[in-house]
Amino acid sequence: MKVVRLGVIGLGNMGKGHLNYIAKGEVKGVEVTAVSDSVPDRLQWAKELLGGQVGVFEDPRQMMDSGLVDAVLIATPHYSHPELAIACFERGLHVLCEKPAGVYTKQVREMNEAGGKANVKFSMMYNQRTNPLYVKLKELIDAGELGEVRRTNWIITSWYRSQSYYDSGTWRATWAGEGGGVLLNQDPHQLDLWQWTISMMPKRVRAFCYFGKHRDIEVEDDVTAFVEYENGATGVFVTTTGEAPGTNRLEISGDRGKIVIENNTLTFWRLRVSEREFNKQFKGGFGEPECWKCEIPVKGSYPDHKGITQNFVNAILHDEPLIAPGEEGIKGLMLSNAMLLSTWTDNWVDLPIDEELFYEYLQERIESSVYNKEAQTK
Template structure:
């Protein structure tokens, strides 16, 4: 393979961005095909992309074309697992947009299909290319911070107005998107939370407010508490209804504390690990000597989406290790599913997640979703020939 031929299914916001990147910005890659059922989006592709790009209006024609080696899936959330499975079954490599899906039951089936296919599988976790989080992961995984004791992420700078939600009837509905701030704004943070620490919670207790600040069905304000196998604890706070918001990620360990905020990584490093100090110190009041270290990190947020596209291309051409393997998409989704289920049942949720119970509770909400009712009414009108 001299070049990786990419086909994109779903040419909306993110799909069109990826299409432009693949039209010359990614070394060793070329955009060869686009699929979308919306004629207006296909017209956009025709007007804005190279003439050599083939256009398809059905997935079936897209799969059958053999016009690409890799399929980039940028469809609505619910469709991600099903589209990925179809792509694997048709012999394609797959790169899927985040989130991996809406519920882990479907994502697990996608992962199983990927394993059987023998094809490369990646997910668009572009924040893994951010040098701040890469350095944090290195400091934790190398043992520099010592054993993790506490994680806290306040991510409340996702402000969204009511007019944003009013821009599409599918927005912020259980039937249309499958969730709110956890599924739409926070997938990157939920992924980075477990990726940087290397830890998944063992149980979750979450308090989700549904339509607290906005006239929507889904969660717009969340405070969650988690516990880890090693005894560490964590808190995750997020909302779309605060301005100004905060983005502060703090991790405490035996050797001090690391904070990412305002584009900086600061390590308050203890000269002597806290457990050792506690064991040896006899002076009553006192605490370990602490050094404030501004950790040097290359400027900017990294190559982001283009970085994932280049990494995936390099994996196929040169065997480069994937920065964001698709199978790992289930981790962050498991956490958000657990938060939803905890709020719905008003109780603790243990991991591994009860996927059947989550699916059952989600289906109840989909049946009562405004978007679902509108779609059902439209379908009835269409059958009667009055629409």
């Protein structure tokens, strides 16, 4: 194979965005040969963009069976991601899936199992894993520069959304239409990076989610979560779509200091000796380890979505290691599911979560969802 023949399912905002940069030749070794969407106007737009040399399908499975594609990029509403990915795997097609991996981990686990049985490449569109800031952070932690991680704190409140944003689609911010709020729509990247950069998942979560606190919506728009890790470390995750101005600050403390990412800068407050060693030897009462403030140079470009797409294509053509393997999509979703389940049960939630219990609680909310009721009346 010299060129990957790519099919794109879903031509909403994200699908169109991917199609635009691929059509401009900004990803090498790939050609969009087919598209699928239920809206005829979107299919016509794609035909005009690609010069008419593209198969168009209202039914995504017909596109999968057309023989026109080797790989599929899924950019549809959240609930359909696992179902469509599994259909691709059954046909031996490579899959690049938009975030989130799905709405609940039970369906994503089924997707991962199907992907594991298929001899194909499977990647998630975790484009922020290509951001040099987080690449450098992971590199420092993996190399032991920070020592053992002791605390993680992420305040990500820069996701401001007005009521008009939510009113722009009847499916938005509903349990039946979208499956969640800020945790599922805005935060999948941060939840992924939170565990990816430190190579640790929490062992349990206690969260407080507020539903429709700032906007007239069904789902969570304000969240504060506390987590505990197996090594005794703790963490806090704070997010909302109703705060302005917002903050995006990640702070990770370890035995050898702390690292902060804020305002596109990575700062390392590095201890000359580890806190553990200082505490063992210091006898002077008041005092603390000598600390150096280091502005860490972060080099390299940020290829964003194009970087993940190029990596996916390279993996198919040249067996390049995936930056964001598809099976890892369940990790960030596990965190958001745990936060919701903790709120619904008003208790701690151990990881991995009780997937059947989460599914039951979610189904209750889907049944009473405004979007579901509107669909039933049509």
